[in-house]
Amino acid sequence: xxxxxxxxxxxxNEEEPVHLPCxxxxxxxxxxxxxxxxxxxxxxxxxxxxxxxxxxxxxxxxAIAEDRKSSTLILHRATLRDAAVYYCILRxxxxxxxxxTFGSGTQLTVLP
Amino acid sequence: xxxxxxxxxxKVTEKGKDVELRCDPISGHTALxxxxxxxxxxxxxxxxxQGNSAPDKxxxxxxxxxxxxxxxxVSTLTIQRTQQEDSAxxxxxxxxSGHDEQFFGPGTRLTVL
Numbered sequence: 001x002x003x004x005x006x007x008x009x010x011x012x013n014e015e016e017p018v019h020l021p022c023x024x025x026x027x028x029x030x031x032x033x034x035x036x037x038x039x040x041x042x043x044x045x046x047x048x049x050x051x052x053x054x055x056x057x058x059x060x061x062x063a064i065a066e067d068r069k070s071s072t073l074i075l076h077r078a079t080l081r082d083a084a085v086y087y088c089i090l091r092x093x094x095x096x097x098x099x100x101t102f103g104s105g106t107q108l109t110v111l112p
Numbered sequence: 113x114x115x116x117x118x119x120x121x122x123k124v125t126e127k128g129k130d131v132e133l134r135c136d137p138i139s140g141h142t143a144l145x146x147x148x149x150x151x152x153x154x155x156x157x158x159x160x161x162q163g164n165s166a167p168d169k170x171x172x173x174x175x176x177x178x179x180x181x182x183x184x185x186v187s188t189l190t191i192q193r194t195q196q197e198d199s200a201x202x203x204x205x206x207x208x209s210g211h212d213e214q215f216f217g218p219g220t221r222l223t224v225l
Contacts, residue, residue, distance in 0.1 A: 034213075043116075043203050043216030044155065087154065100147075100214065102154035 004088045009107040012078045020073040020106055022088030027068050032091045034100070035062065035073050037084040044087065044102075047073065083110045114138065116217035118204050124223045125194055133189040133220045137206030145207075145214060146179055146189050148200040155203065161187065162209075194224045 005023040012018040024033065034049040048055055048062045050071070055062040061074040075082055085105040117136045125131050137144050146158040157171035161181040172178070176194075181187040191198055201221050205214040 043205070043219050044214075045216065046213035049213070100145075100155065101157065104154050 004090060004103050006086070006088055006103065006106045008104065009109065011109045011111060012075075013111050014080060015077050018075040018078045018082070018108065018110075020075075020086050020088075020108065021070065022072070023070045024088070024090055025069045027090055028092070029068075030093050032093060033062065033064060033068075033071050034089045034091050035060070036087045036089065036100070036102075037082075038087070038105070039081075039084045044100075047086070049091075078108075078110045080110050080112060083108055116204055116206055116215050118202075118217040118220050120220060121218065122221045122223075124225065126225050127196060128193055130190065130192045131194055131222065133191075133202050133204075133222070135187045135189070135204030135206075135217060137185065137187070137204070138215055139185075141206035141208055141215075142184070143207045143209055143212075143214075144181055144187050145205045146187070147203045147205065149203060149219070150200045158189070158202075191222075194222075196224050198222060199224045 032049050032051050035047040036044040037047050038044040048057050048060050050062045050064055054064060063072045085107050087102050087105040089100050116138055119134045123131055142163045144161040147155040148158060149155050159172055159179045160168040176192045179187060179189045199222055201219040203216055203219045205216045207214045
């Protein structure tokens with residue numbers, strides 16, 4: 001299975017942009033790149049996903065490298081409520097497996 | 113609208129006892145997943161239900177673990193003869209189909225003494 005590599009932790013100042021990197025050098029051509037985040041004492045929540053093109057939604061933006069071997073989750077203006085563990089996950093489009101394989105993620109600390 | 117709910121929120125049990133954890137998915141979601149998360153770790157997939165298909169049980173760690181999904185809605189995860197290493201947060205998620213984003217419940221924190 002293709003794996004992802006993320007920094008263990010990152011810090012950001014409140015109201016500044018945050019760029020969370022993810023390396024997935026063994027990604028297959030059909031794997032989708034998903035991001036979830038987990039706030040303290042809560043279940044994970046979906047953030048964004050993409051395949052090849054950059055994606056934007058109300059929560060964040062996803063920038064995908066042209067070779068798809070890395071991606072970056074962008075929070076345009078970090079708030080204290082964005083402090084969470086951010087997981088970058090690869091999901092195949094088909095097959096019997098529909099589960100999410102989580103790595104250790106990146107612990108984002110937002111400083112006031 | 114109502115999200116995924118799980119009960120109980122916390123469960124403390126003695127080693128060797130059986131426990132049942134309940135998950136109520138979002139109405140209309142055909143896919144349901146169980147995960148567990150040990151302290152400071154990522155999520156570990158346990159089992160996946162999709163409609164009326166046979167569940168994907170490939171993540172269950174031992175035959176002490178089983179799960180049912182009745183009527184395509186509520187699911188129960190049962191752990192028999194609990195062990196201390198079963199202590200974890202058990203998370204349930206549902207999605208509209210197997211391809212869509214998953215919505216997670218708040219989890220059940222299981223502590224086996």
